[in-house]
Amino acid sequence: MWTRMNELEKMLNNMDIFRSRLGSAFQDFDRVIEQRHPWATADNYPRTNLNDTGDNLEVIVEVPGVSKDDINVKIQGNYLELSGKRTREVPEGYTVHRTEREANSFSRSFTLPYEVDADKVTASLHNGILTMSLPKSEAAKPKQIAIS
Amino acid sequence: MSDNKALTPSNKHEVNAARELPVVTPAVDIFENTNEILLHADMPGVERENISINIDNGKLYLSGTRTVTDSGATRWQEFGAAEYSRTFSVPQSIDIPNIKAHLQDGVLQLQLPKLEAAKPKQIKITTG
Numbered sequence: 001m002w003t004r005m006n007e008l009e010k011m012l013n014n015m016d017i018f019r020s021r022l023g024s025a026f027q028d029f030d031r032v033i034e035q036r037h038p039w040a041t042a043d044n045y046p047r048t049n050l051n052d053t054g055d056n057l058e059v060i061v062e063v064p065g066v067s068k069d070d071i072n073v074k075i076q077g078n079y080l081e082l083s084g085k086r087t088r089e090v091p092e093g094y095t096v097h098r099t100e101r102e103a104n105s106f107s108r109s110f111t112l113p114y115e116v117d118a119d120k121v122t123a124s125l126h127n128g129i130l131t132m133s134l135p136k137s138e139a140a141k142p143k144q145i146a147i148s
Numbered sequence: 149m150s151d152n153k154a155l156t157p158s159n160k161h162e163v164n165a166a167r168e169l170p171v172v173t174p175a176v177d178i179f180e181n182t183n184e185i186l187l188h189a190d191m192p193g194v195e196r197e198n199i200s201i202n203i204d205n206g207k208l209y210l211s212g213t214r215t216v217t218d219s220g221a222t223r224w225q226e227f228g229a230a231e232y233s234r235t236f237s238v239p240q241s242i243d244i245p246n247i248k249a250h251l252q253d254g255v256l257q258l259q260l261p262k263l264e265a266a267k268p269k270q271i272k273i274t275t276g
Contacts, residue, residue: 047227053220064192064254094179101175101190128192128254
């Protein structure tokens, strides 16, 4: 009887393993587009990179198919908000075979590691990549203290 | 078809260099009407010079590489350099010399016109 129970338990354990594998398979299904980047989910769209170049923070955003008029950037202190919308124009009189490119409005906010000077921010959009250079505010820059 | 192959030399060097990059499948939209097929592919960050479009034997090979400039210390990185690559089957009735490609805002727009012979025709009935 006990051996039977053990076998049953083993089987149930195996089923658990199978279930978790199935779960991860379903998750993978959602990210067919970019398998190498597991963080590419809907939660963090658009994807961004943040670099610190000393005086500036550099934010790089991936926004294919979005014109510059459709992107809004809001900065306050060390808070950055990106919003915008991506439209898909189905050309008149065409039948649709495939629509994988999402048409949606997006919004994403960040807490930057430093306060930035919102007046001196520059932004450029090239080939669907938005590059923003955010100068750190004077208070956030390192200061040399003279000893008297 | 063998003639076509002679026209497009394979750049084995390039392929090897690109193999180290993660390969990404670009998301596409495909539309069709009686005159043409439109293909829109998301390829953010790819320069015009780094896109190659090859058609051979009913297959359309689309690929492009993008590089990401790193300046300063990385705080976080959610995307990097990548190779976009995707293959499509295209009907033989495509007018290959008249294919147009346009890159705007990181979206590649391909226009594949159909051959005259492949377009639907209305037959007029004459009465004698």
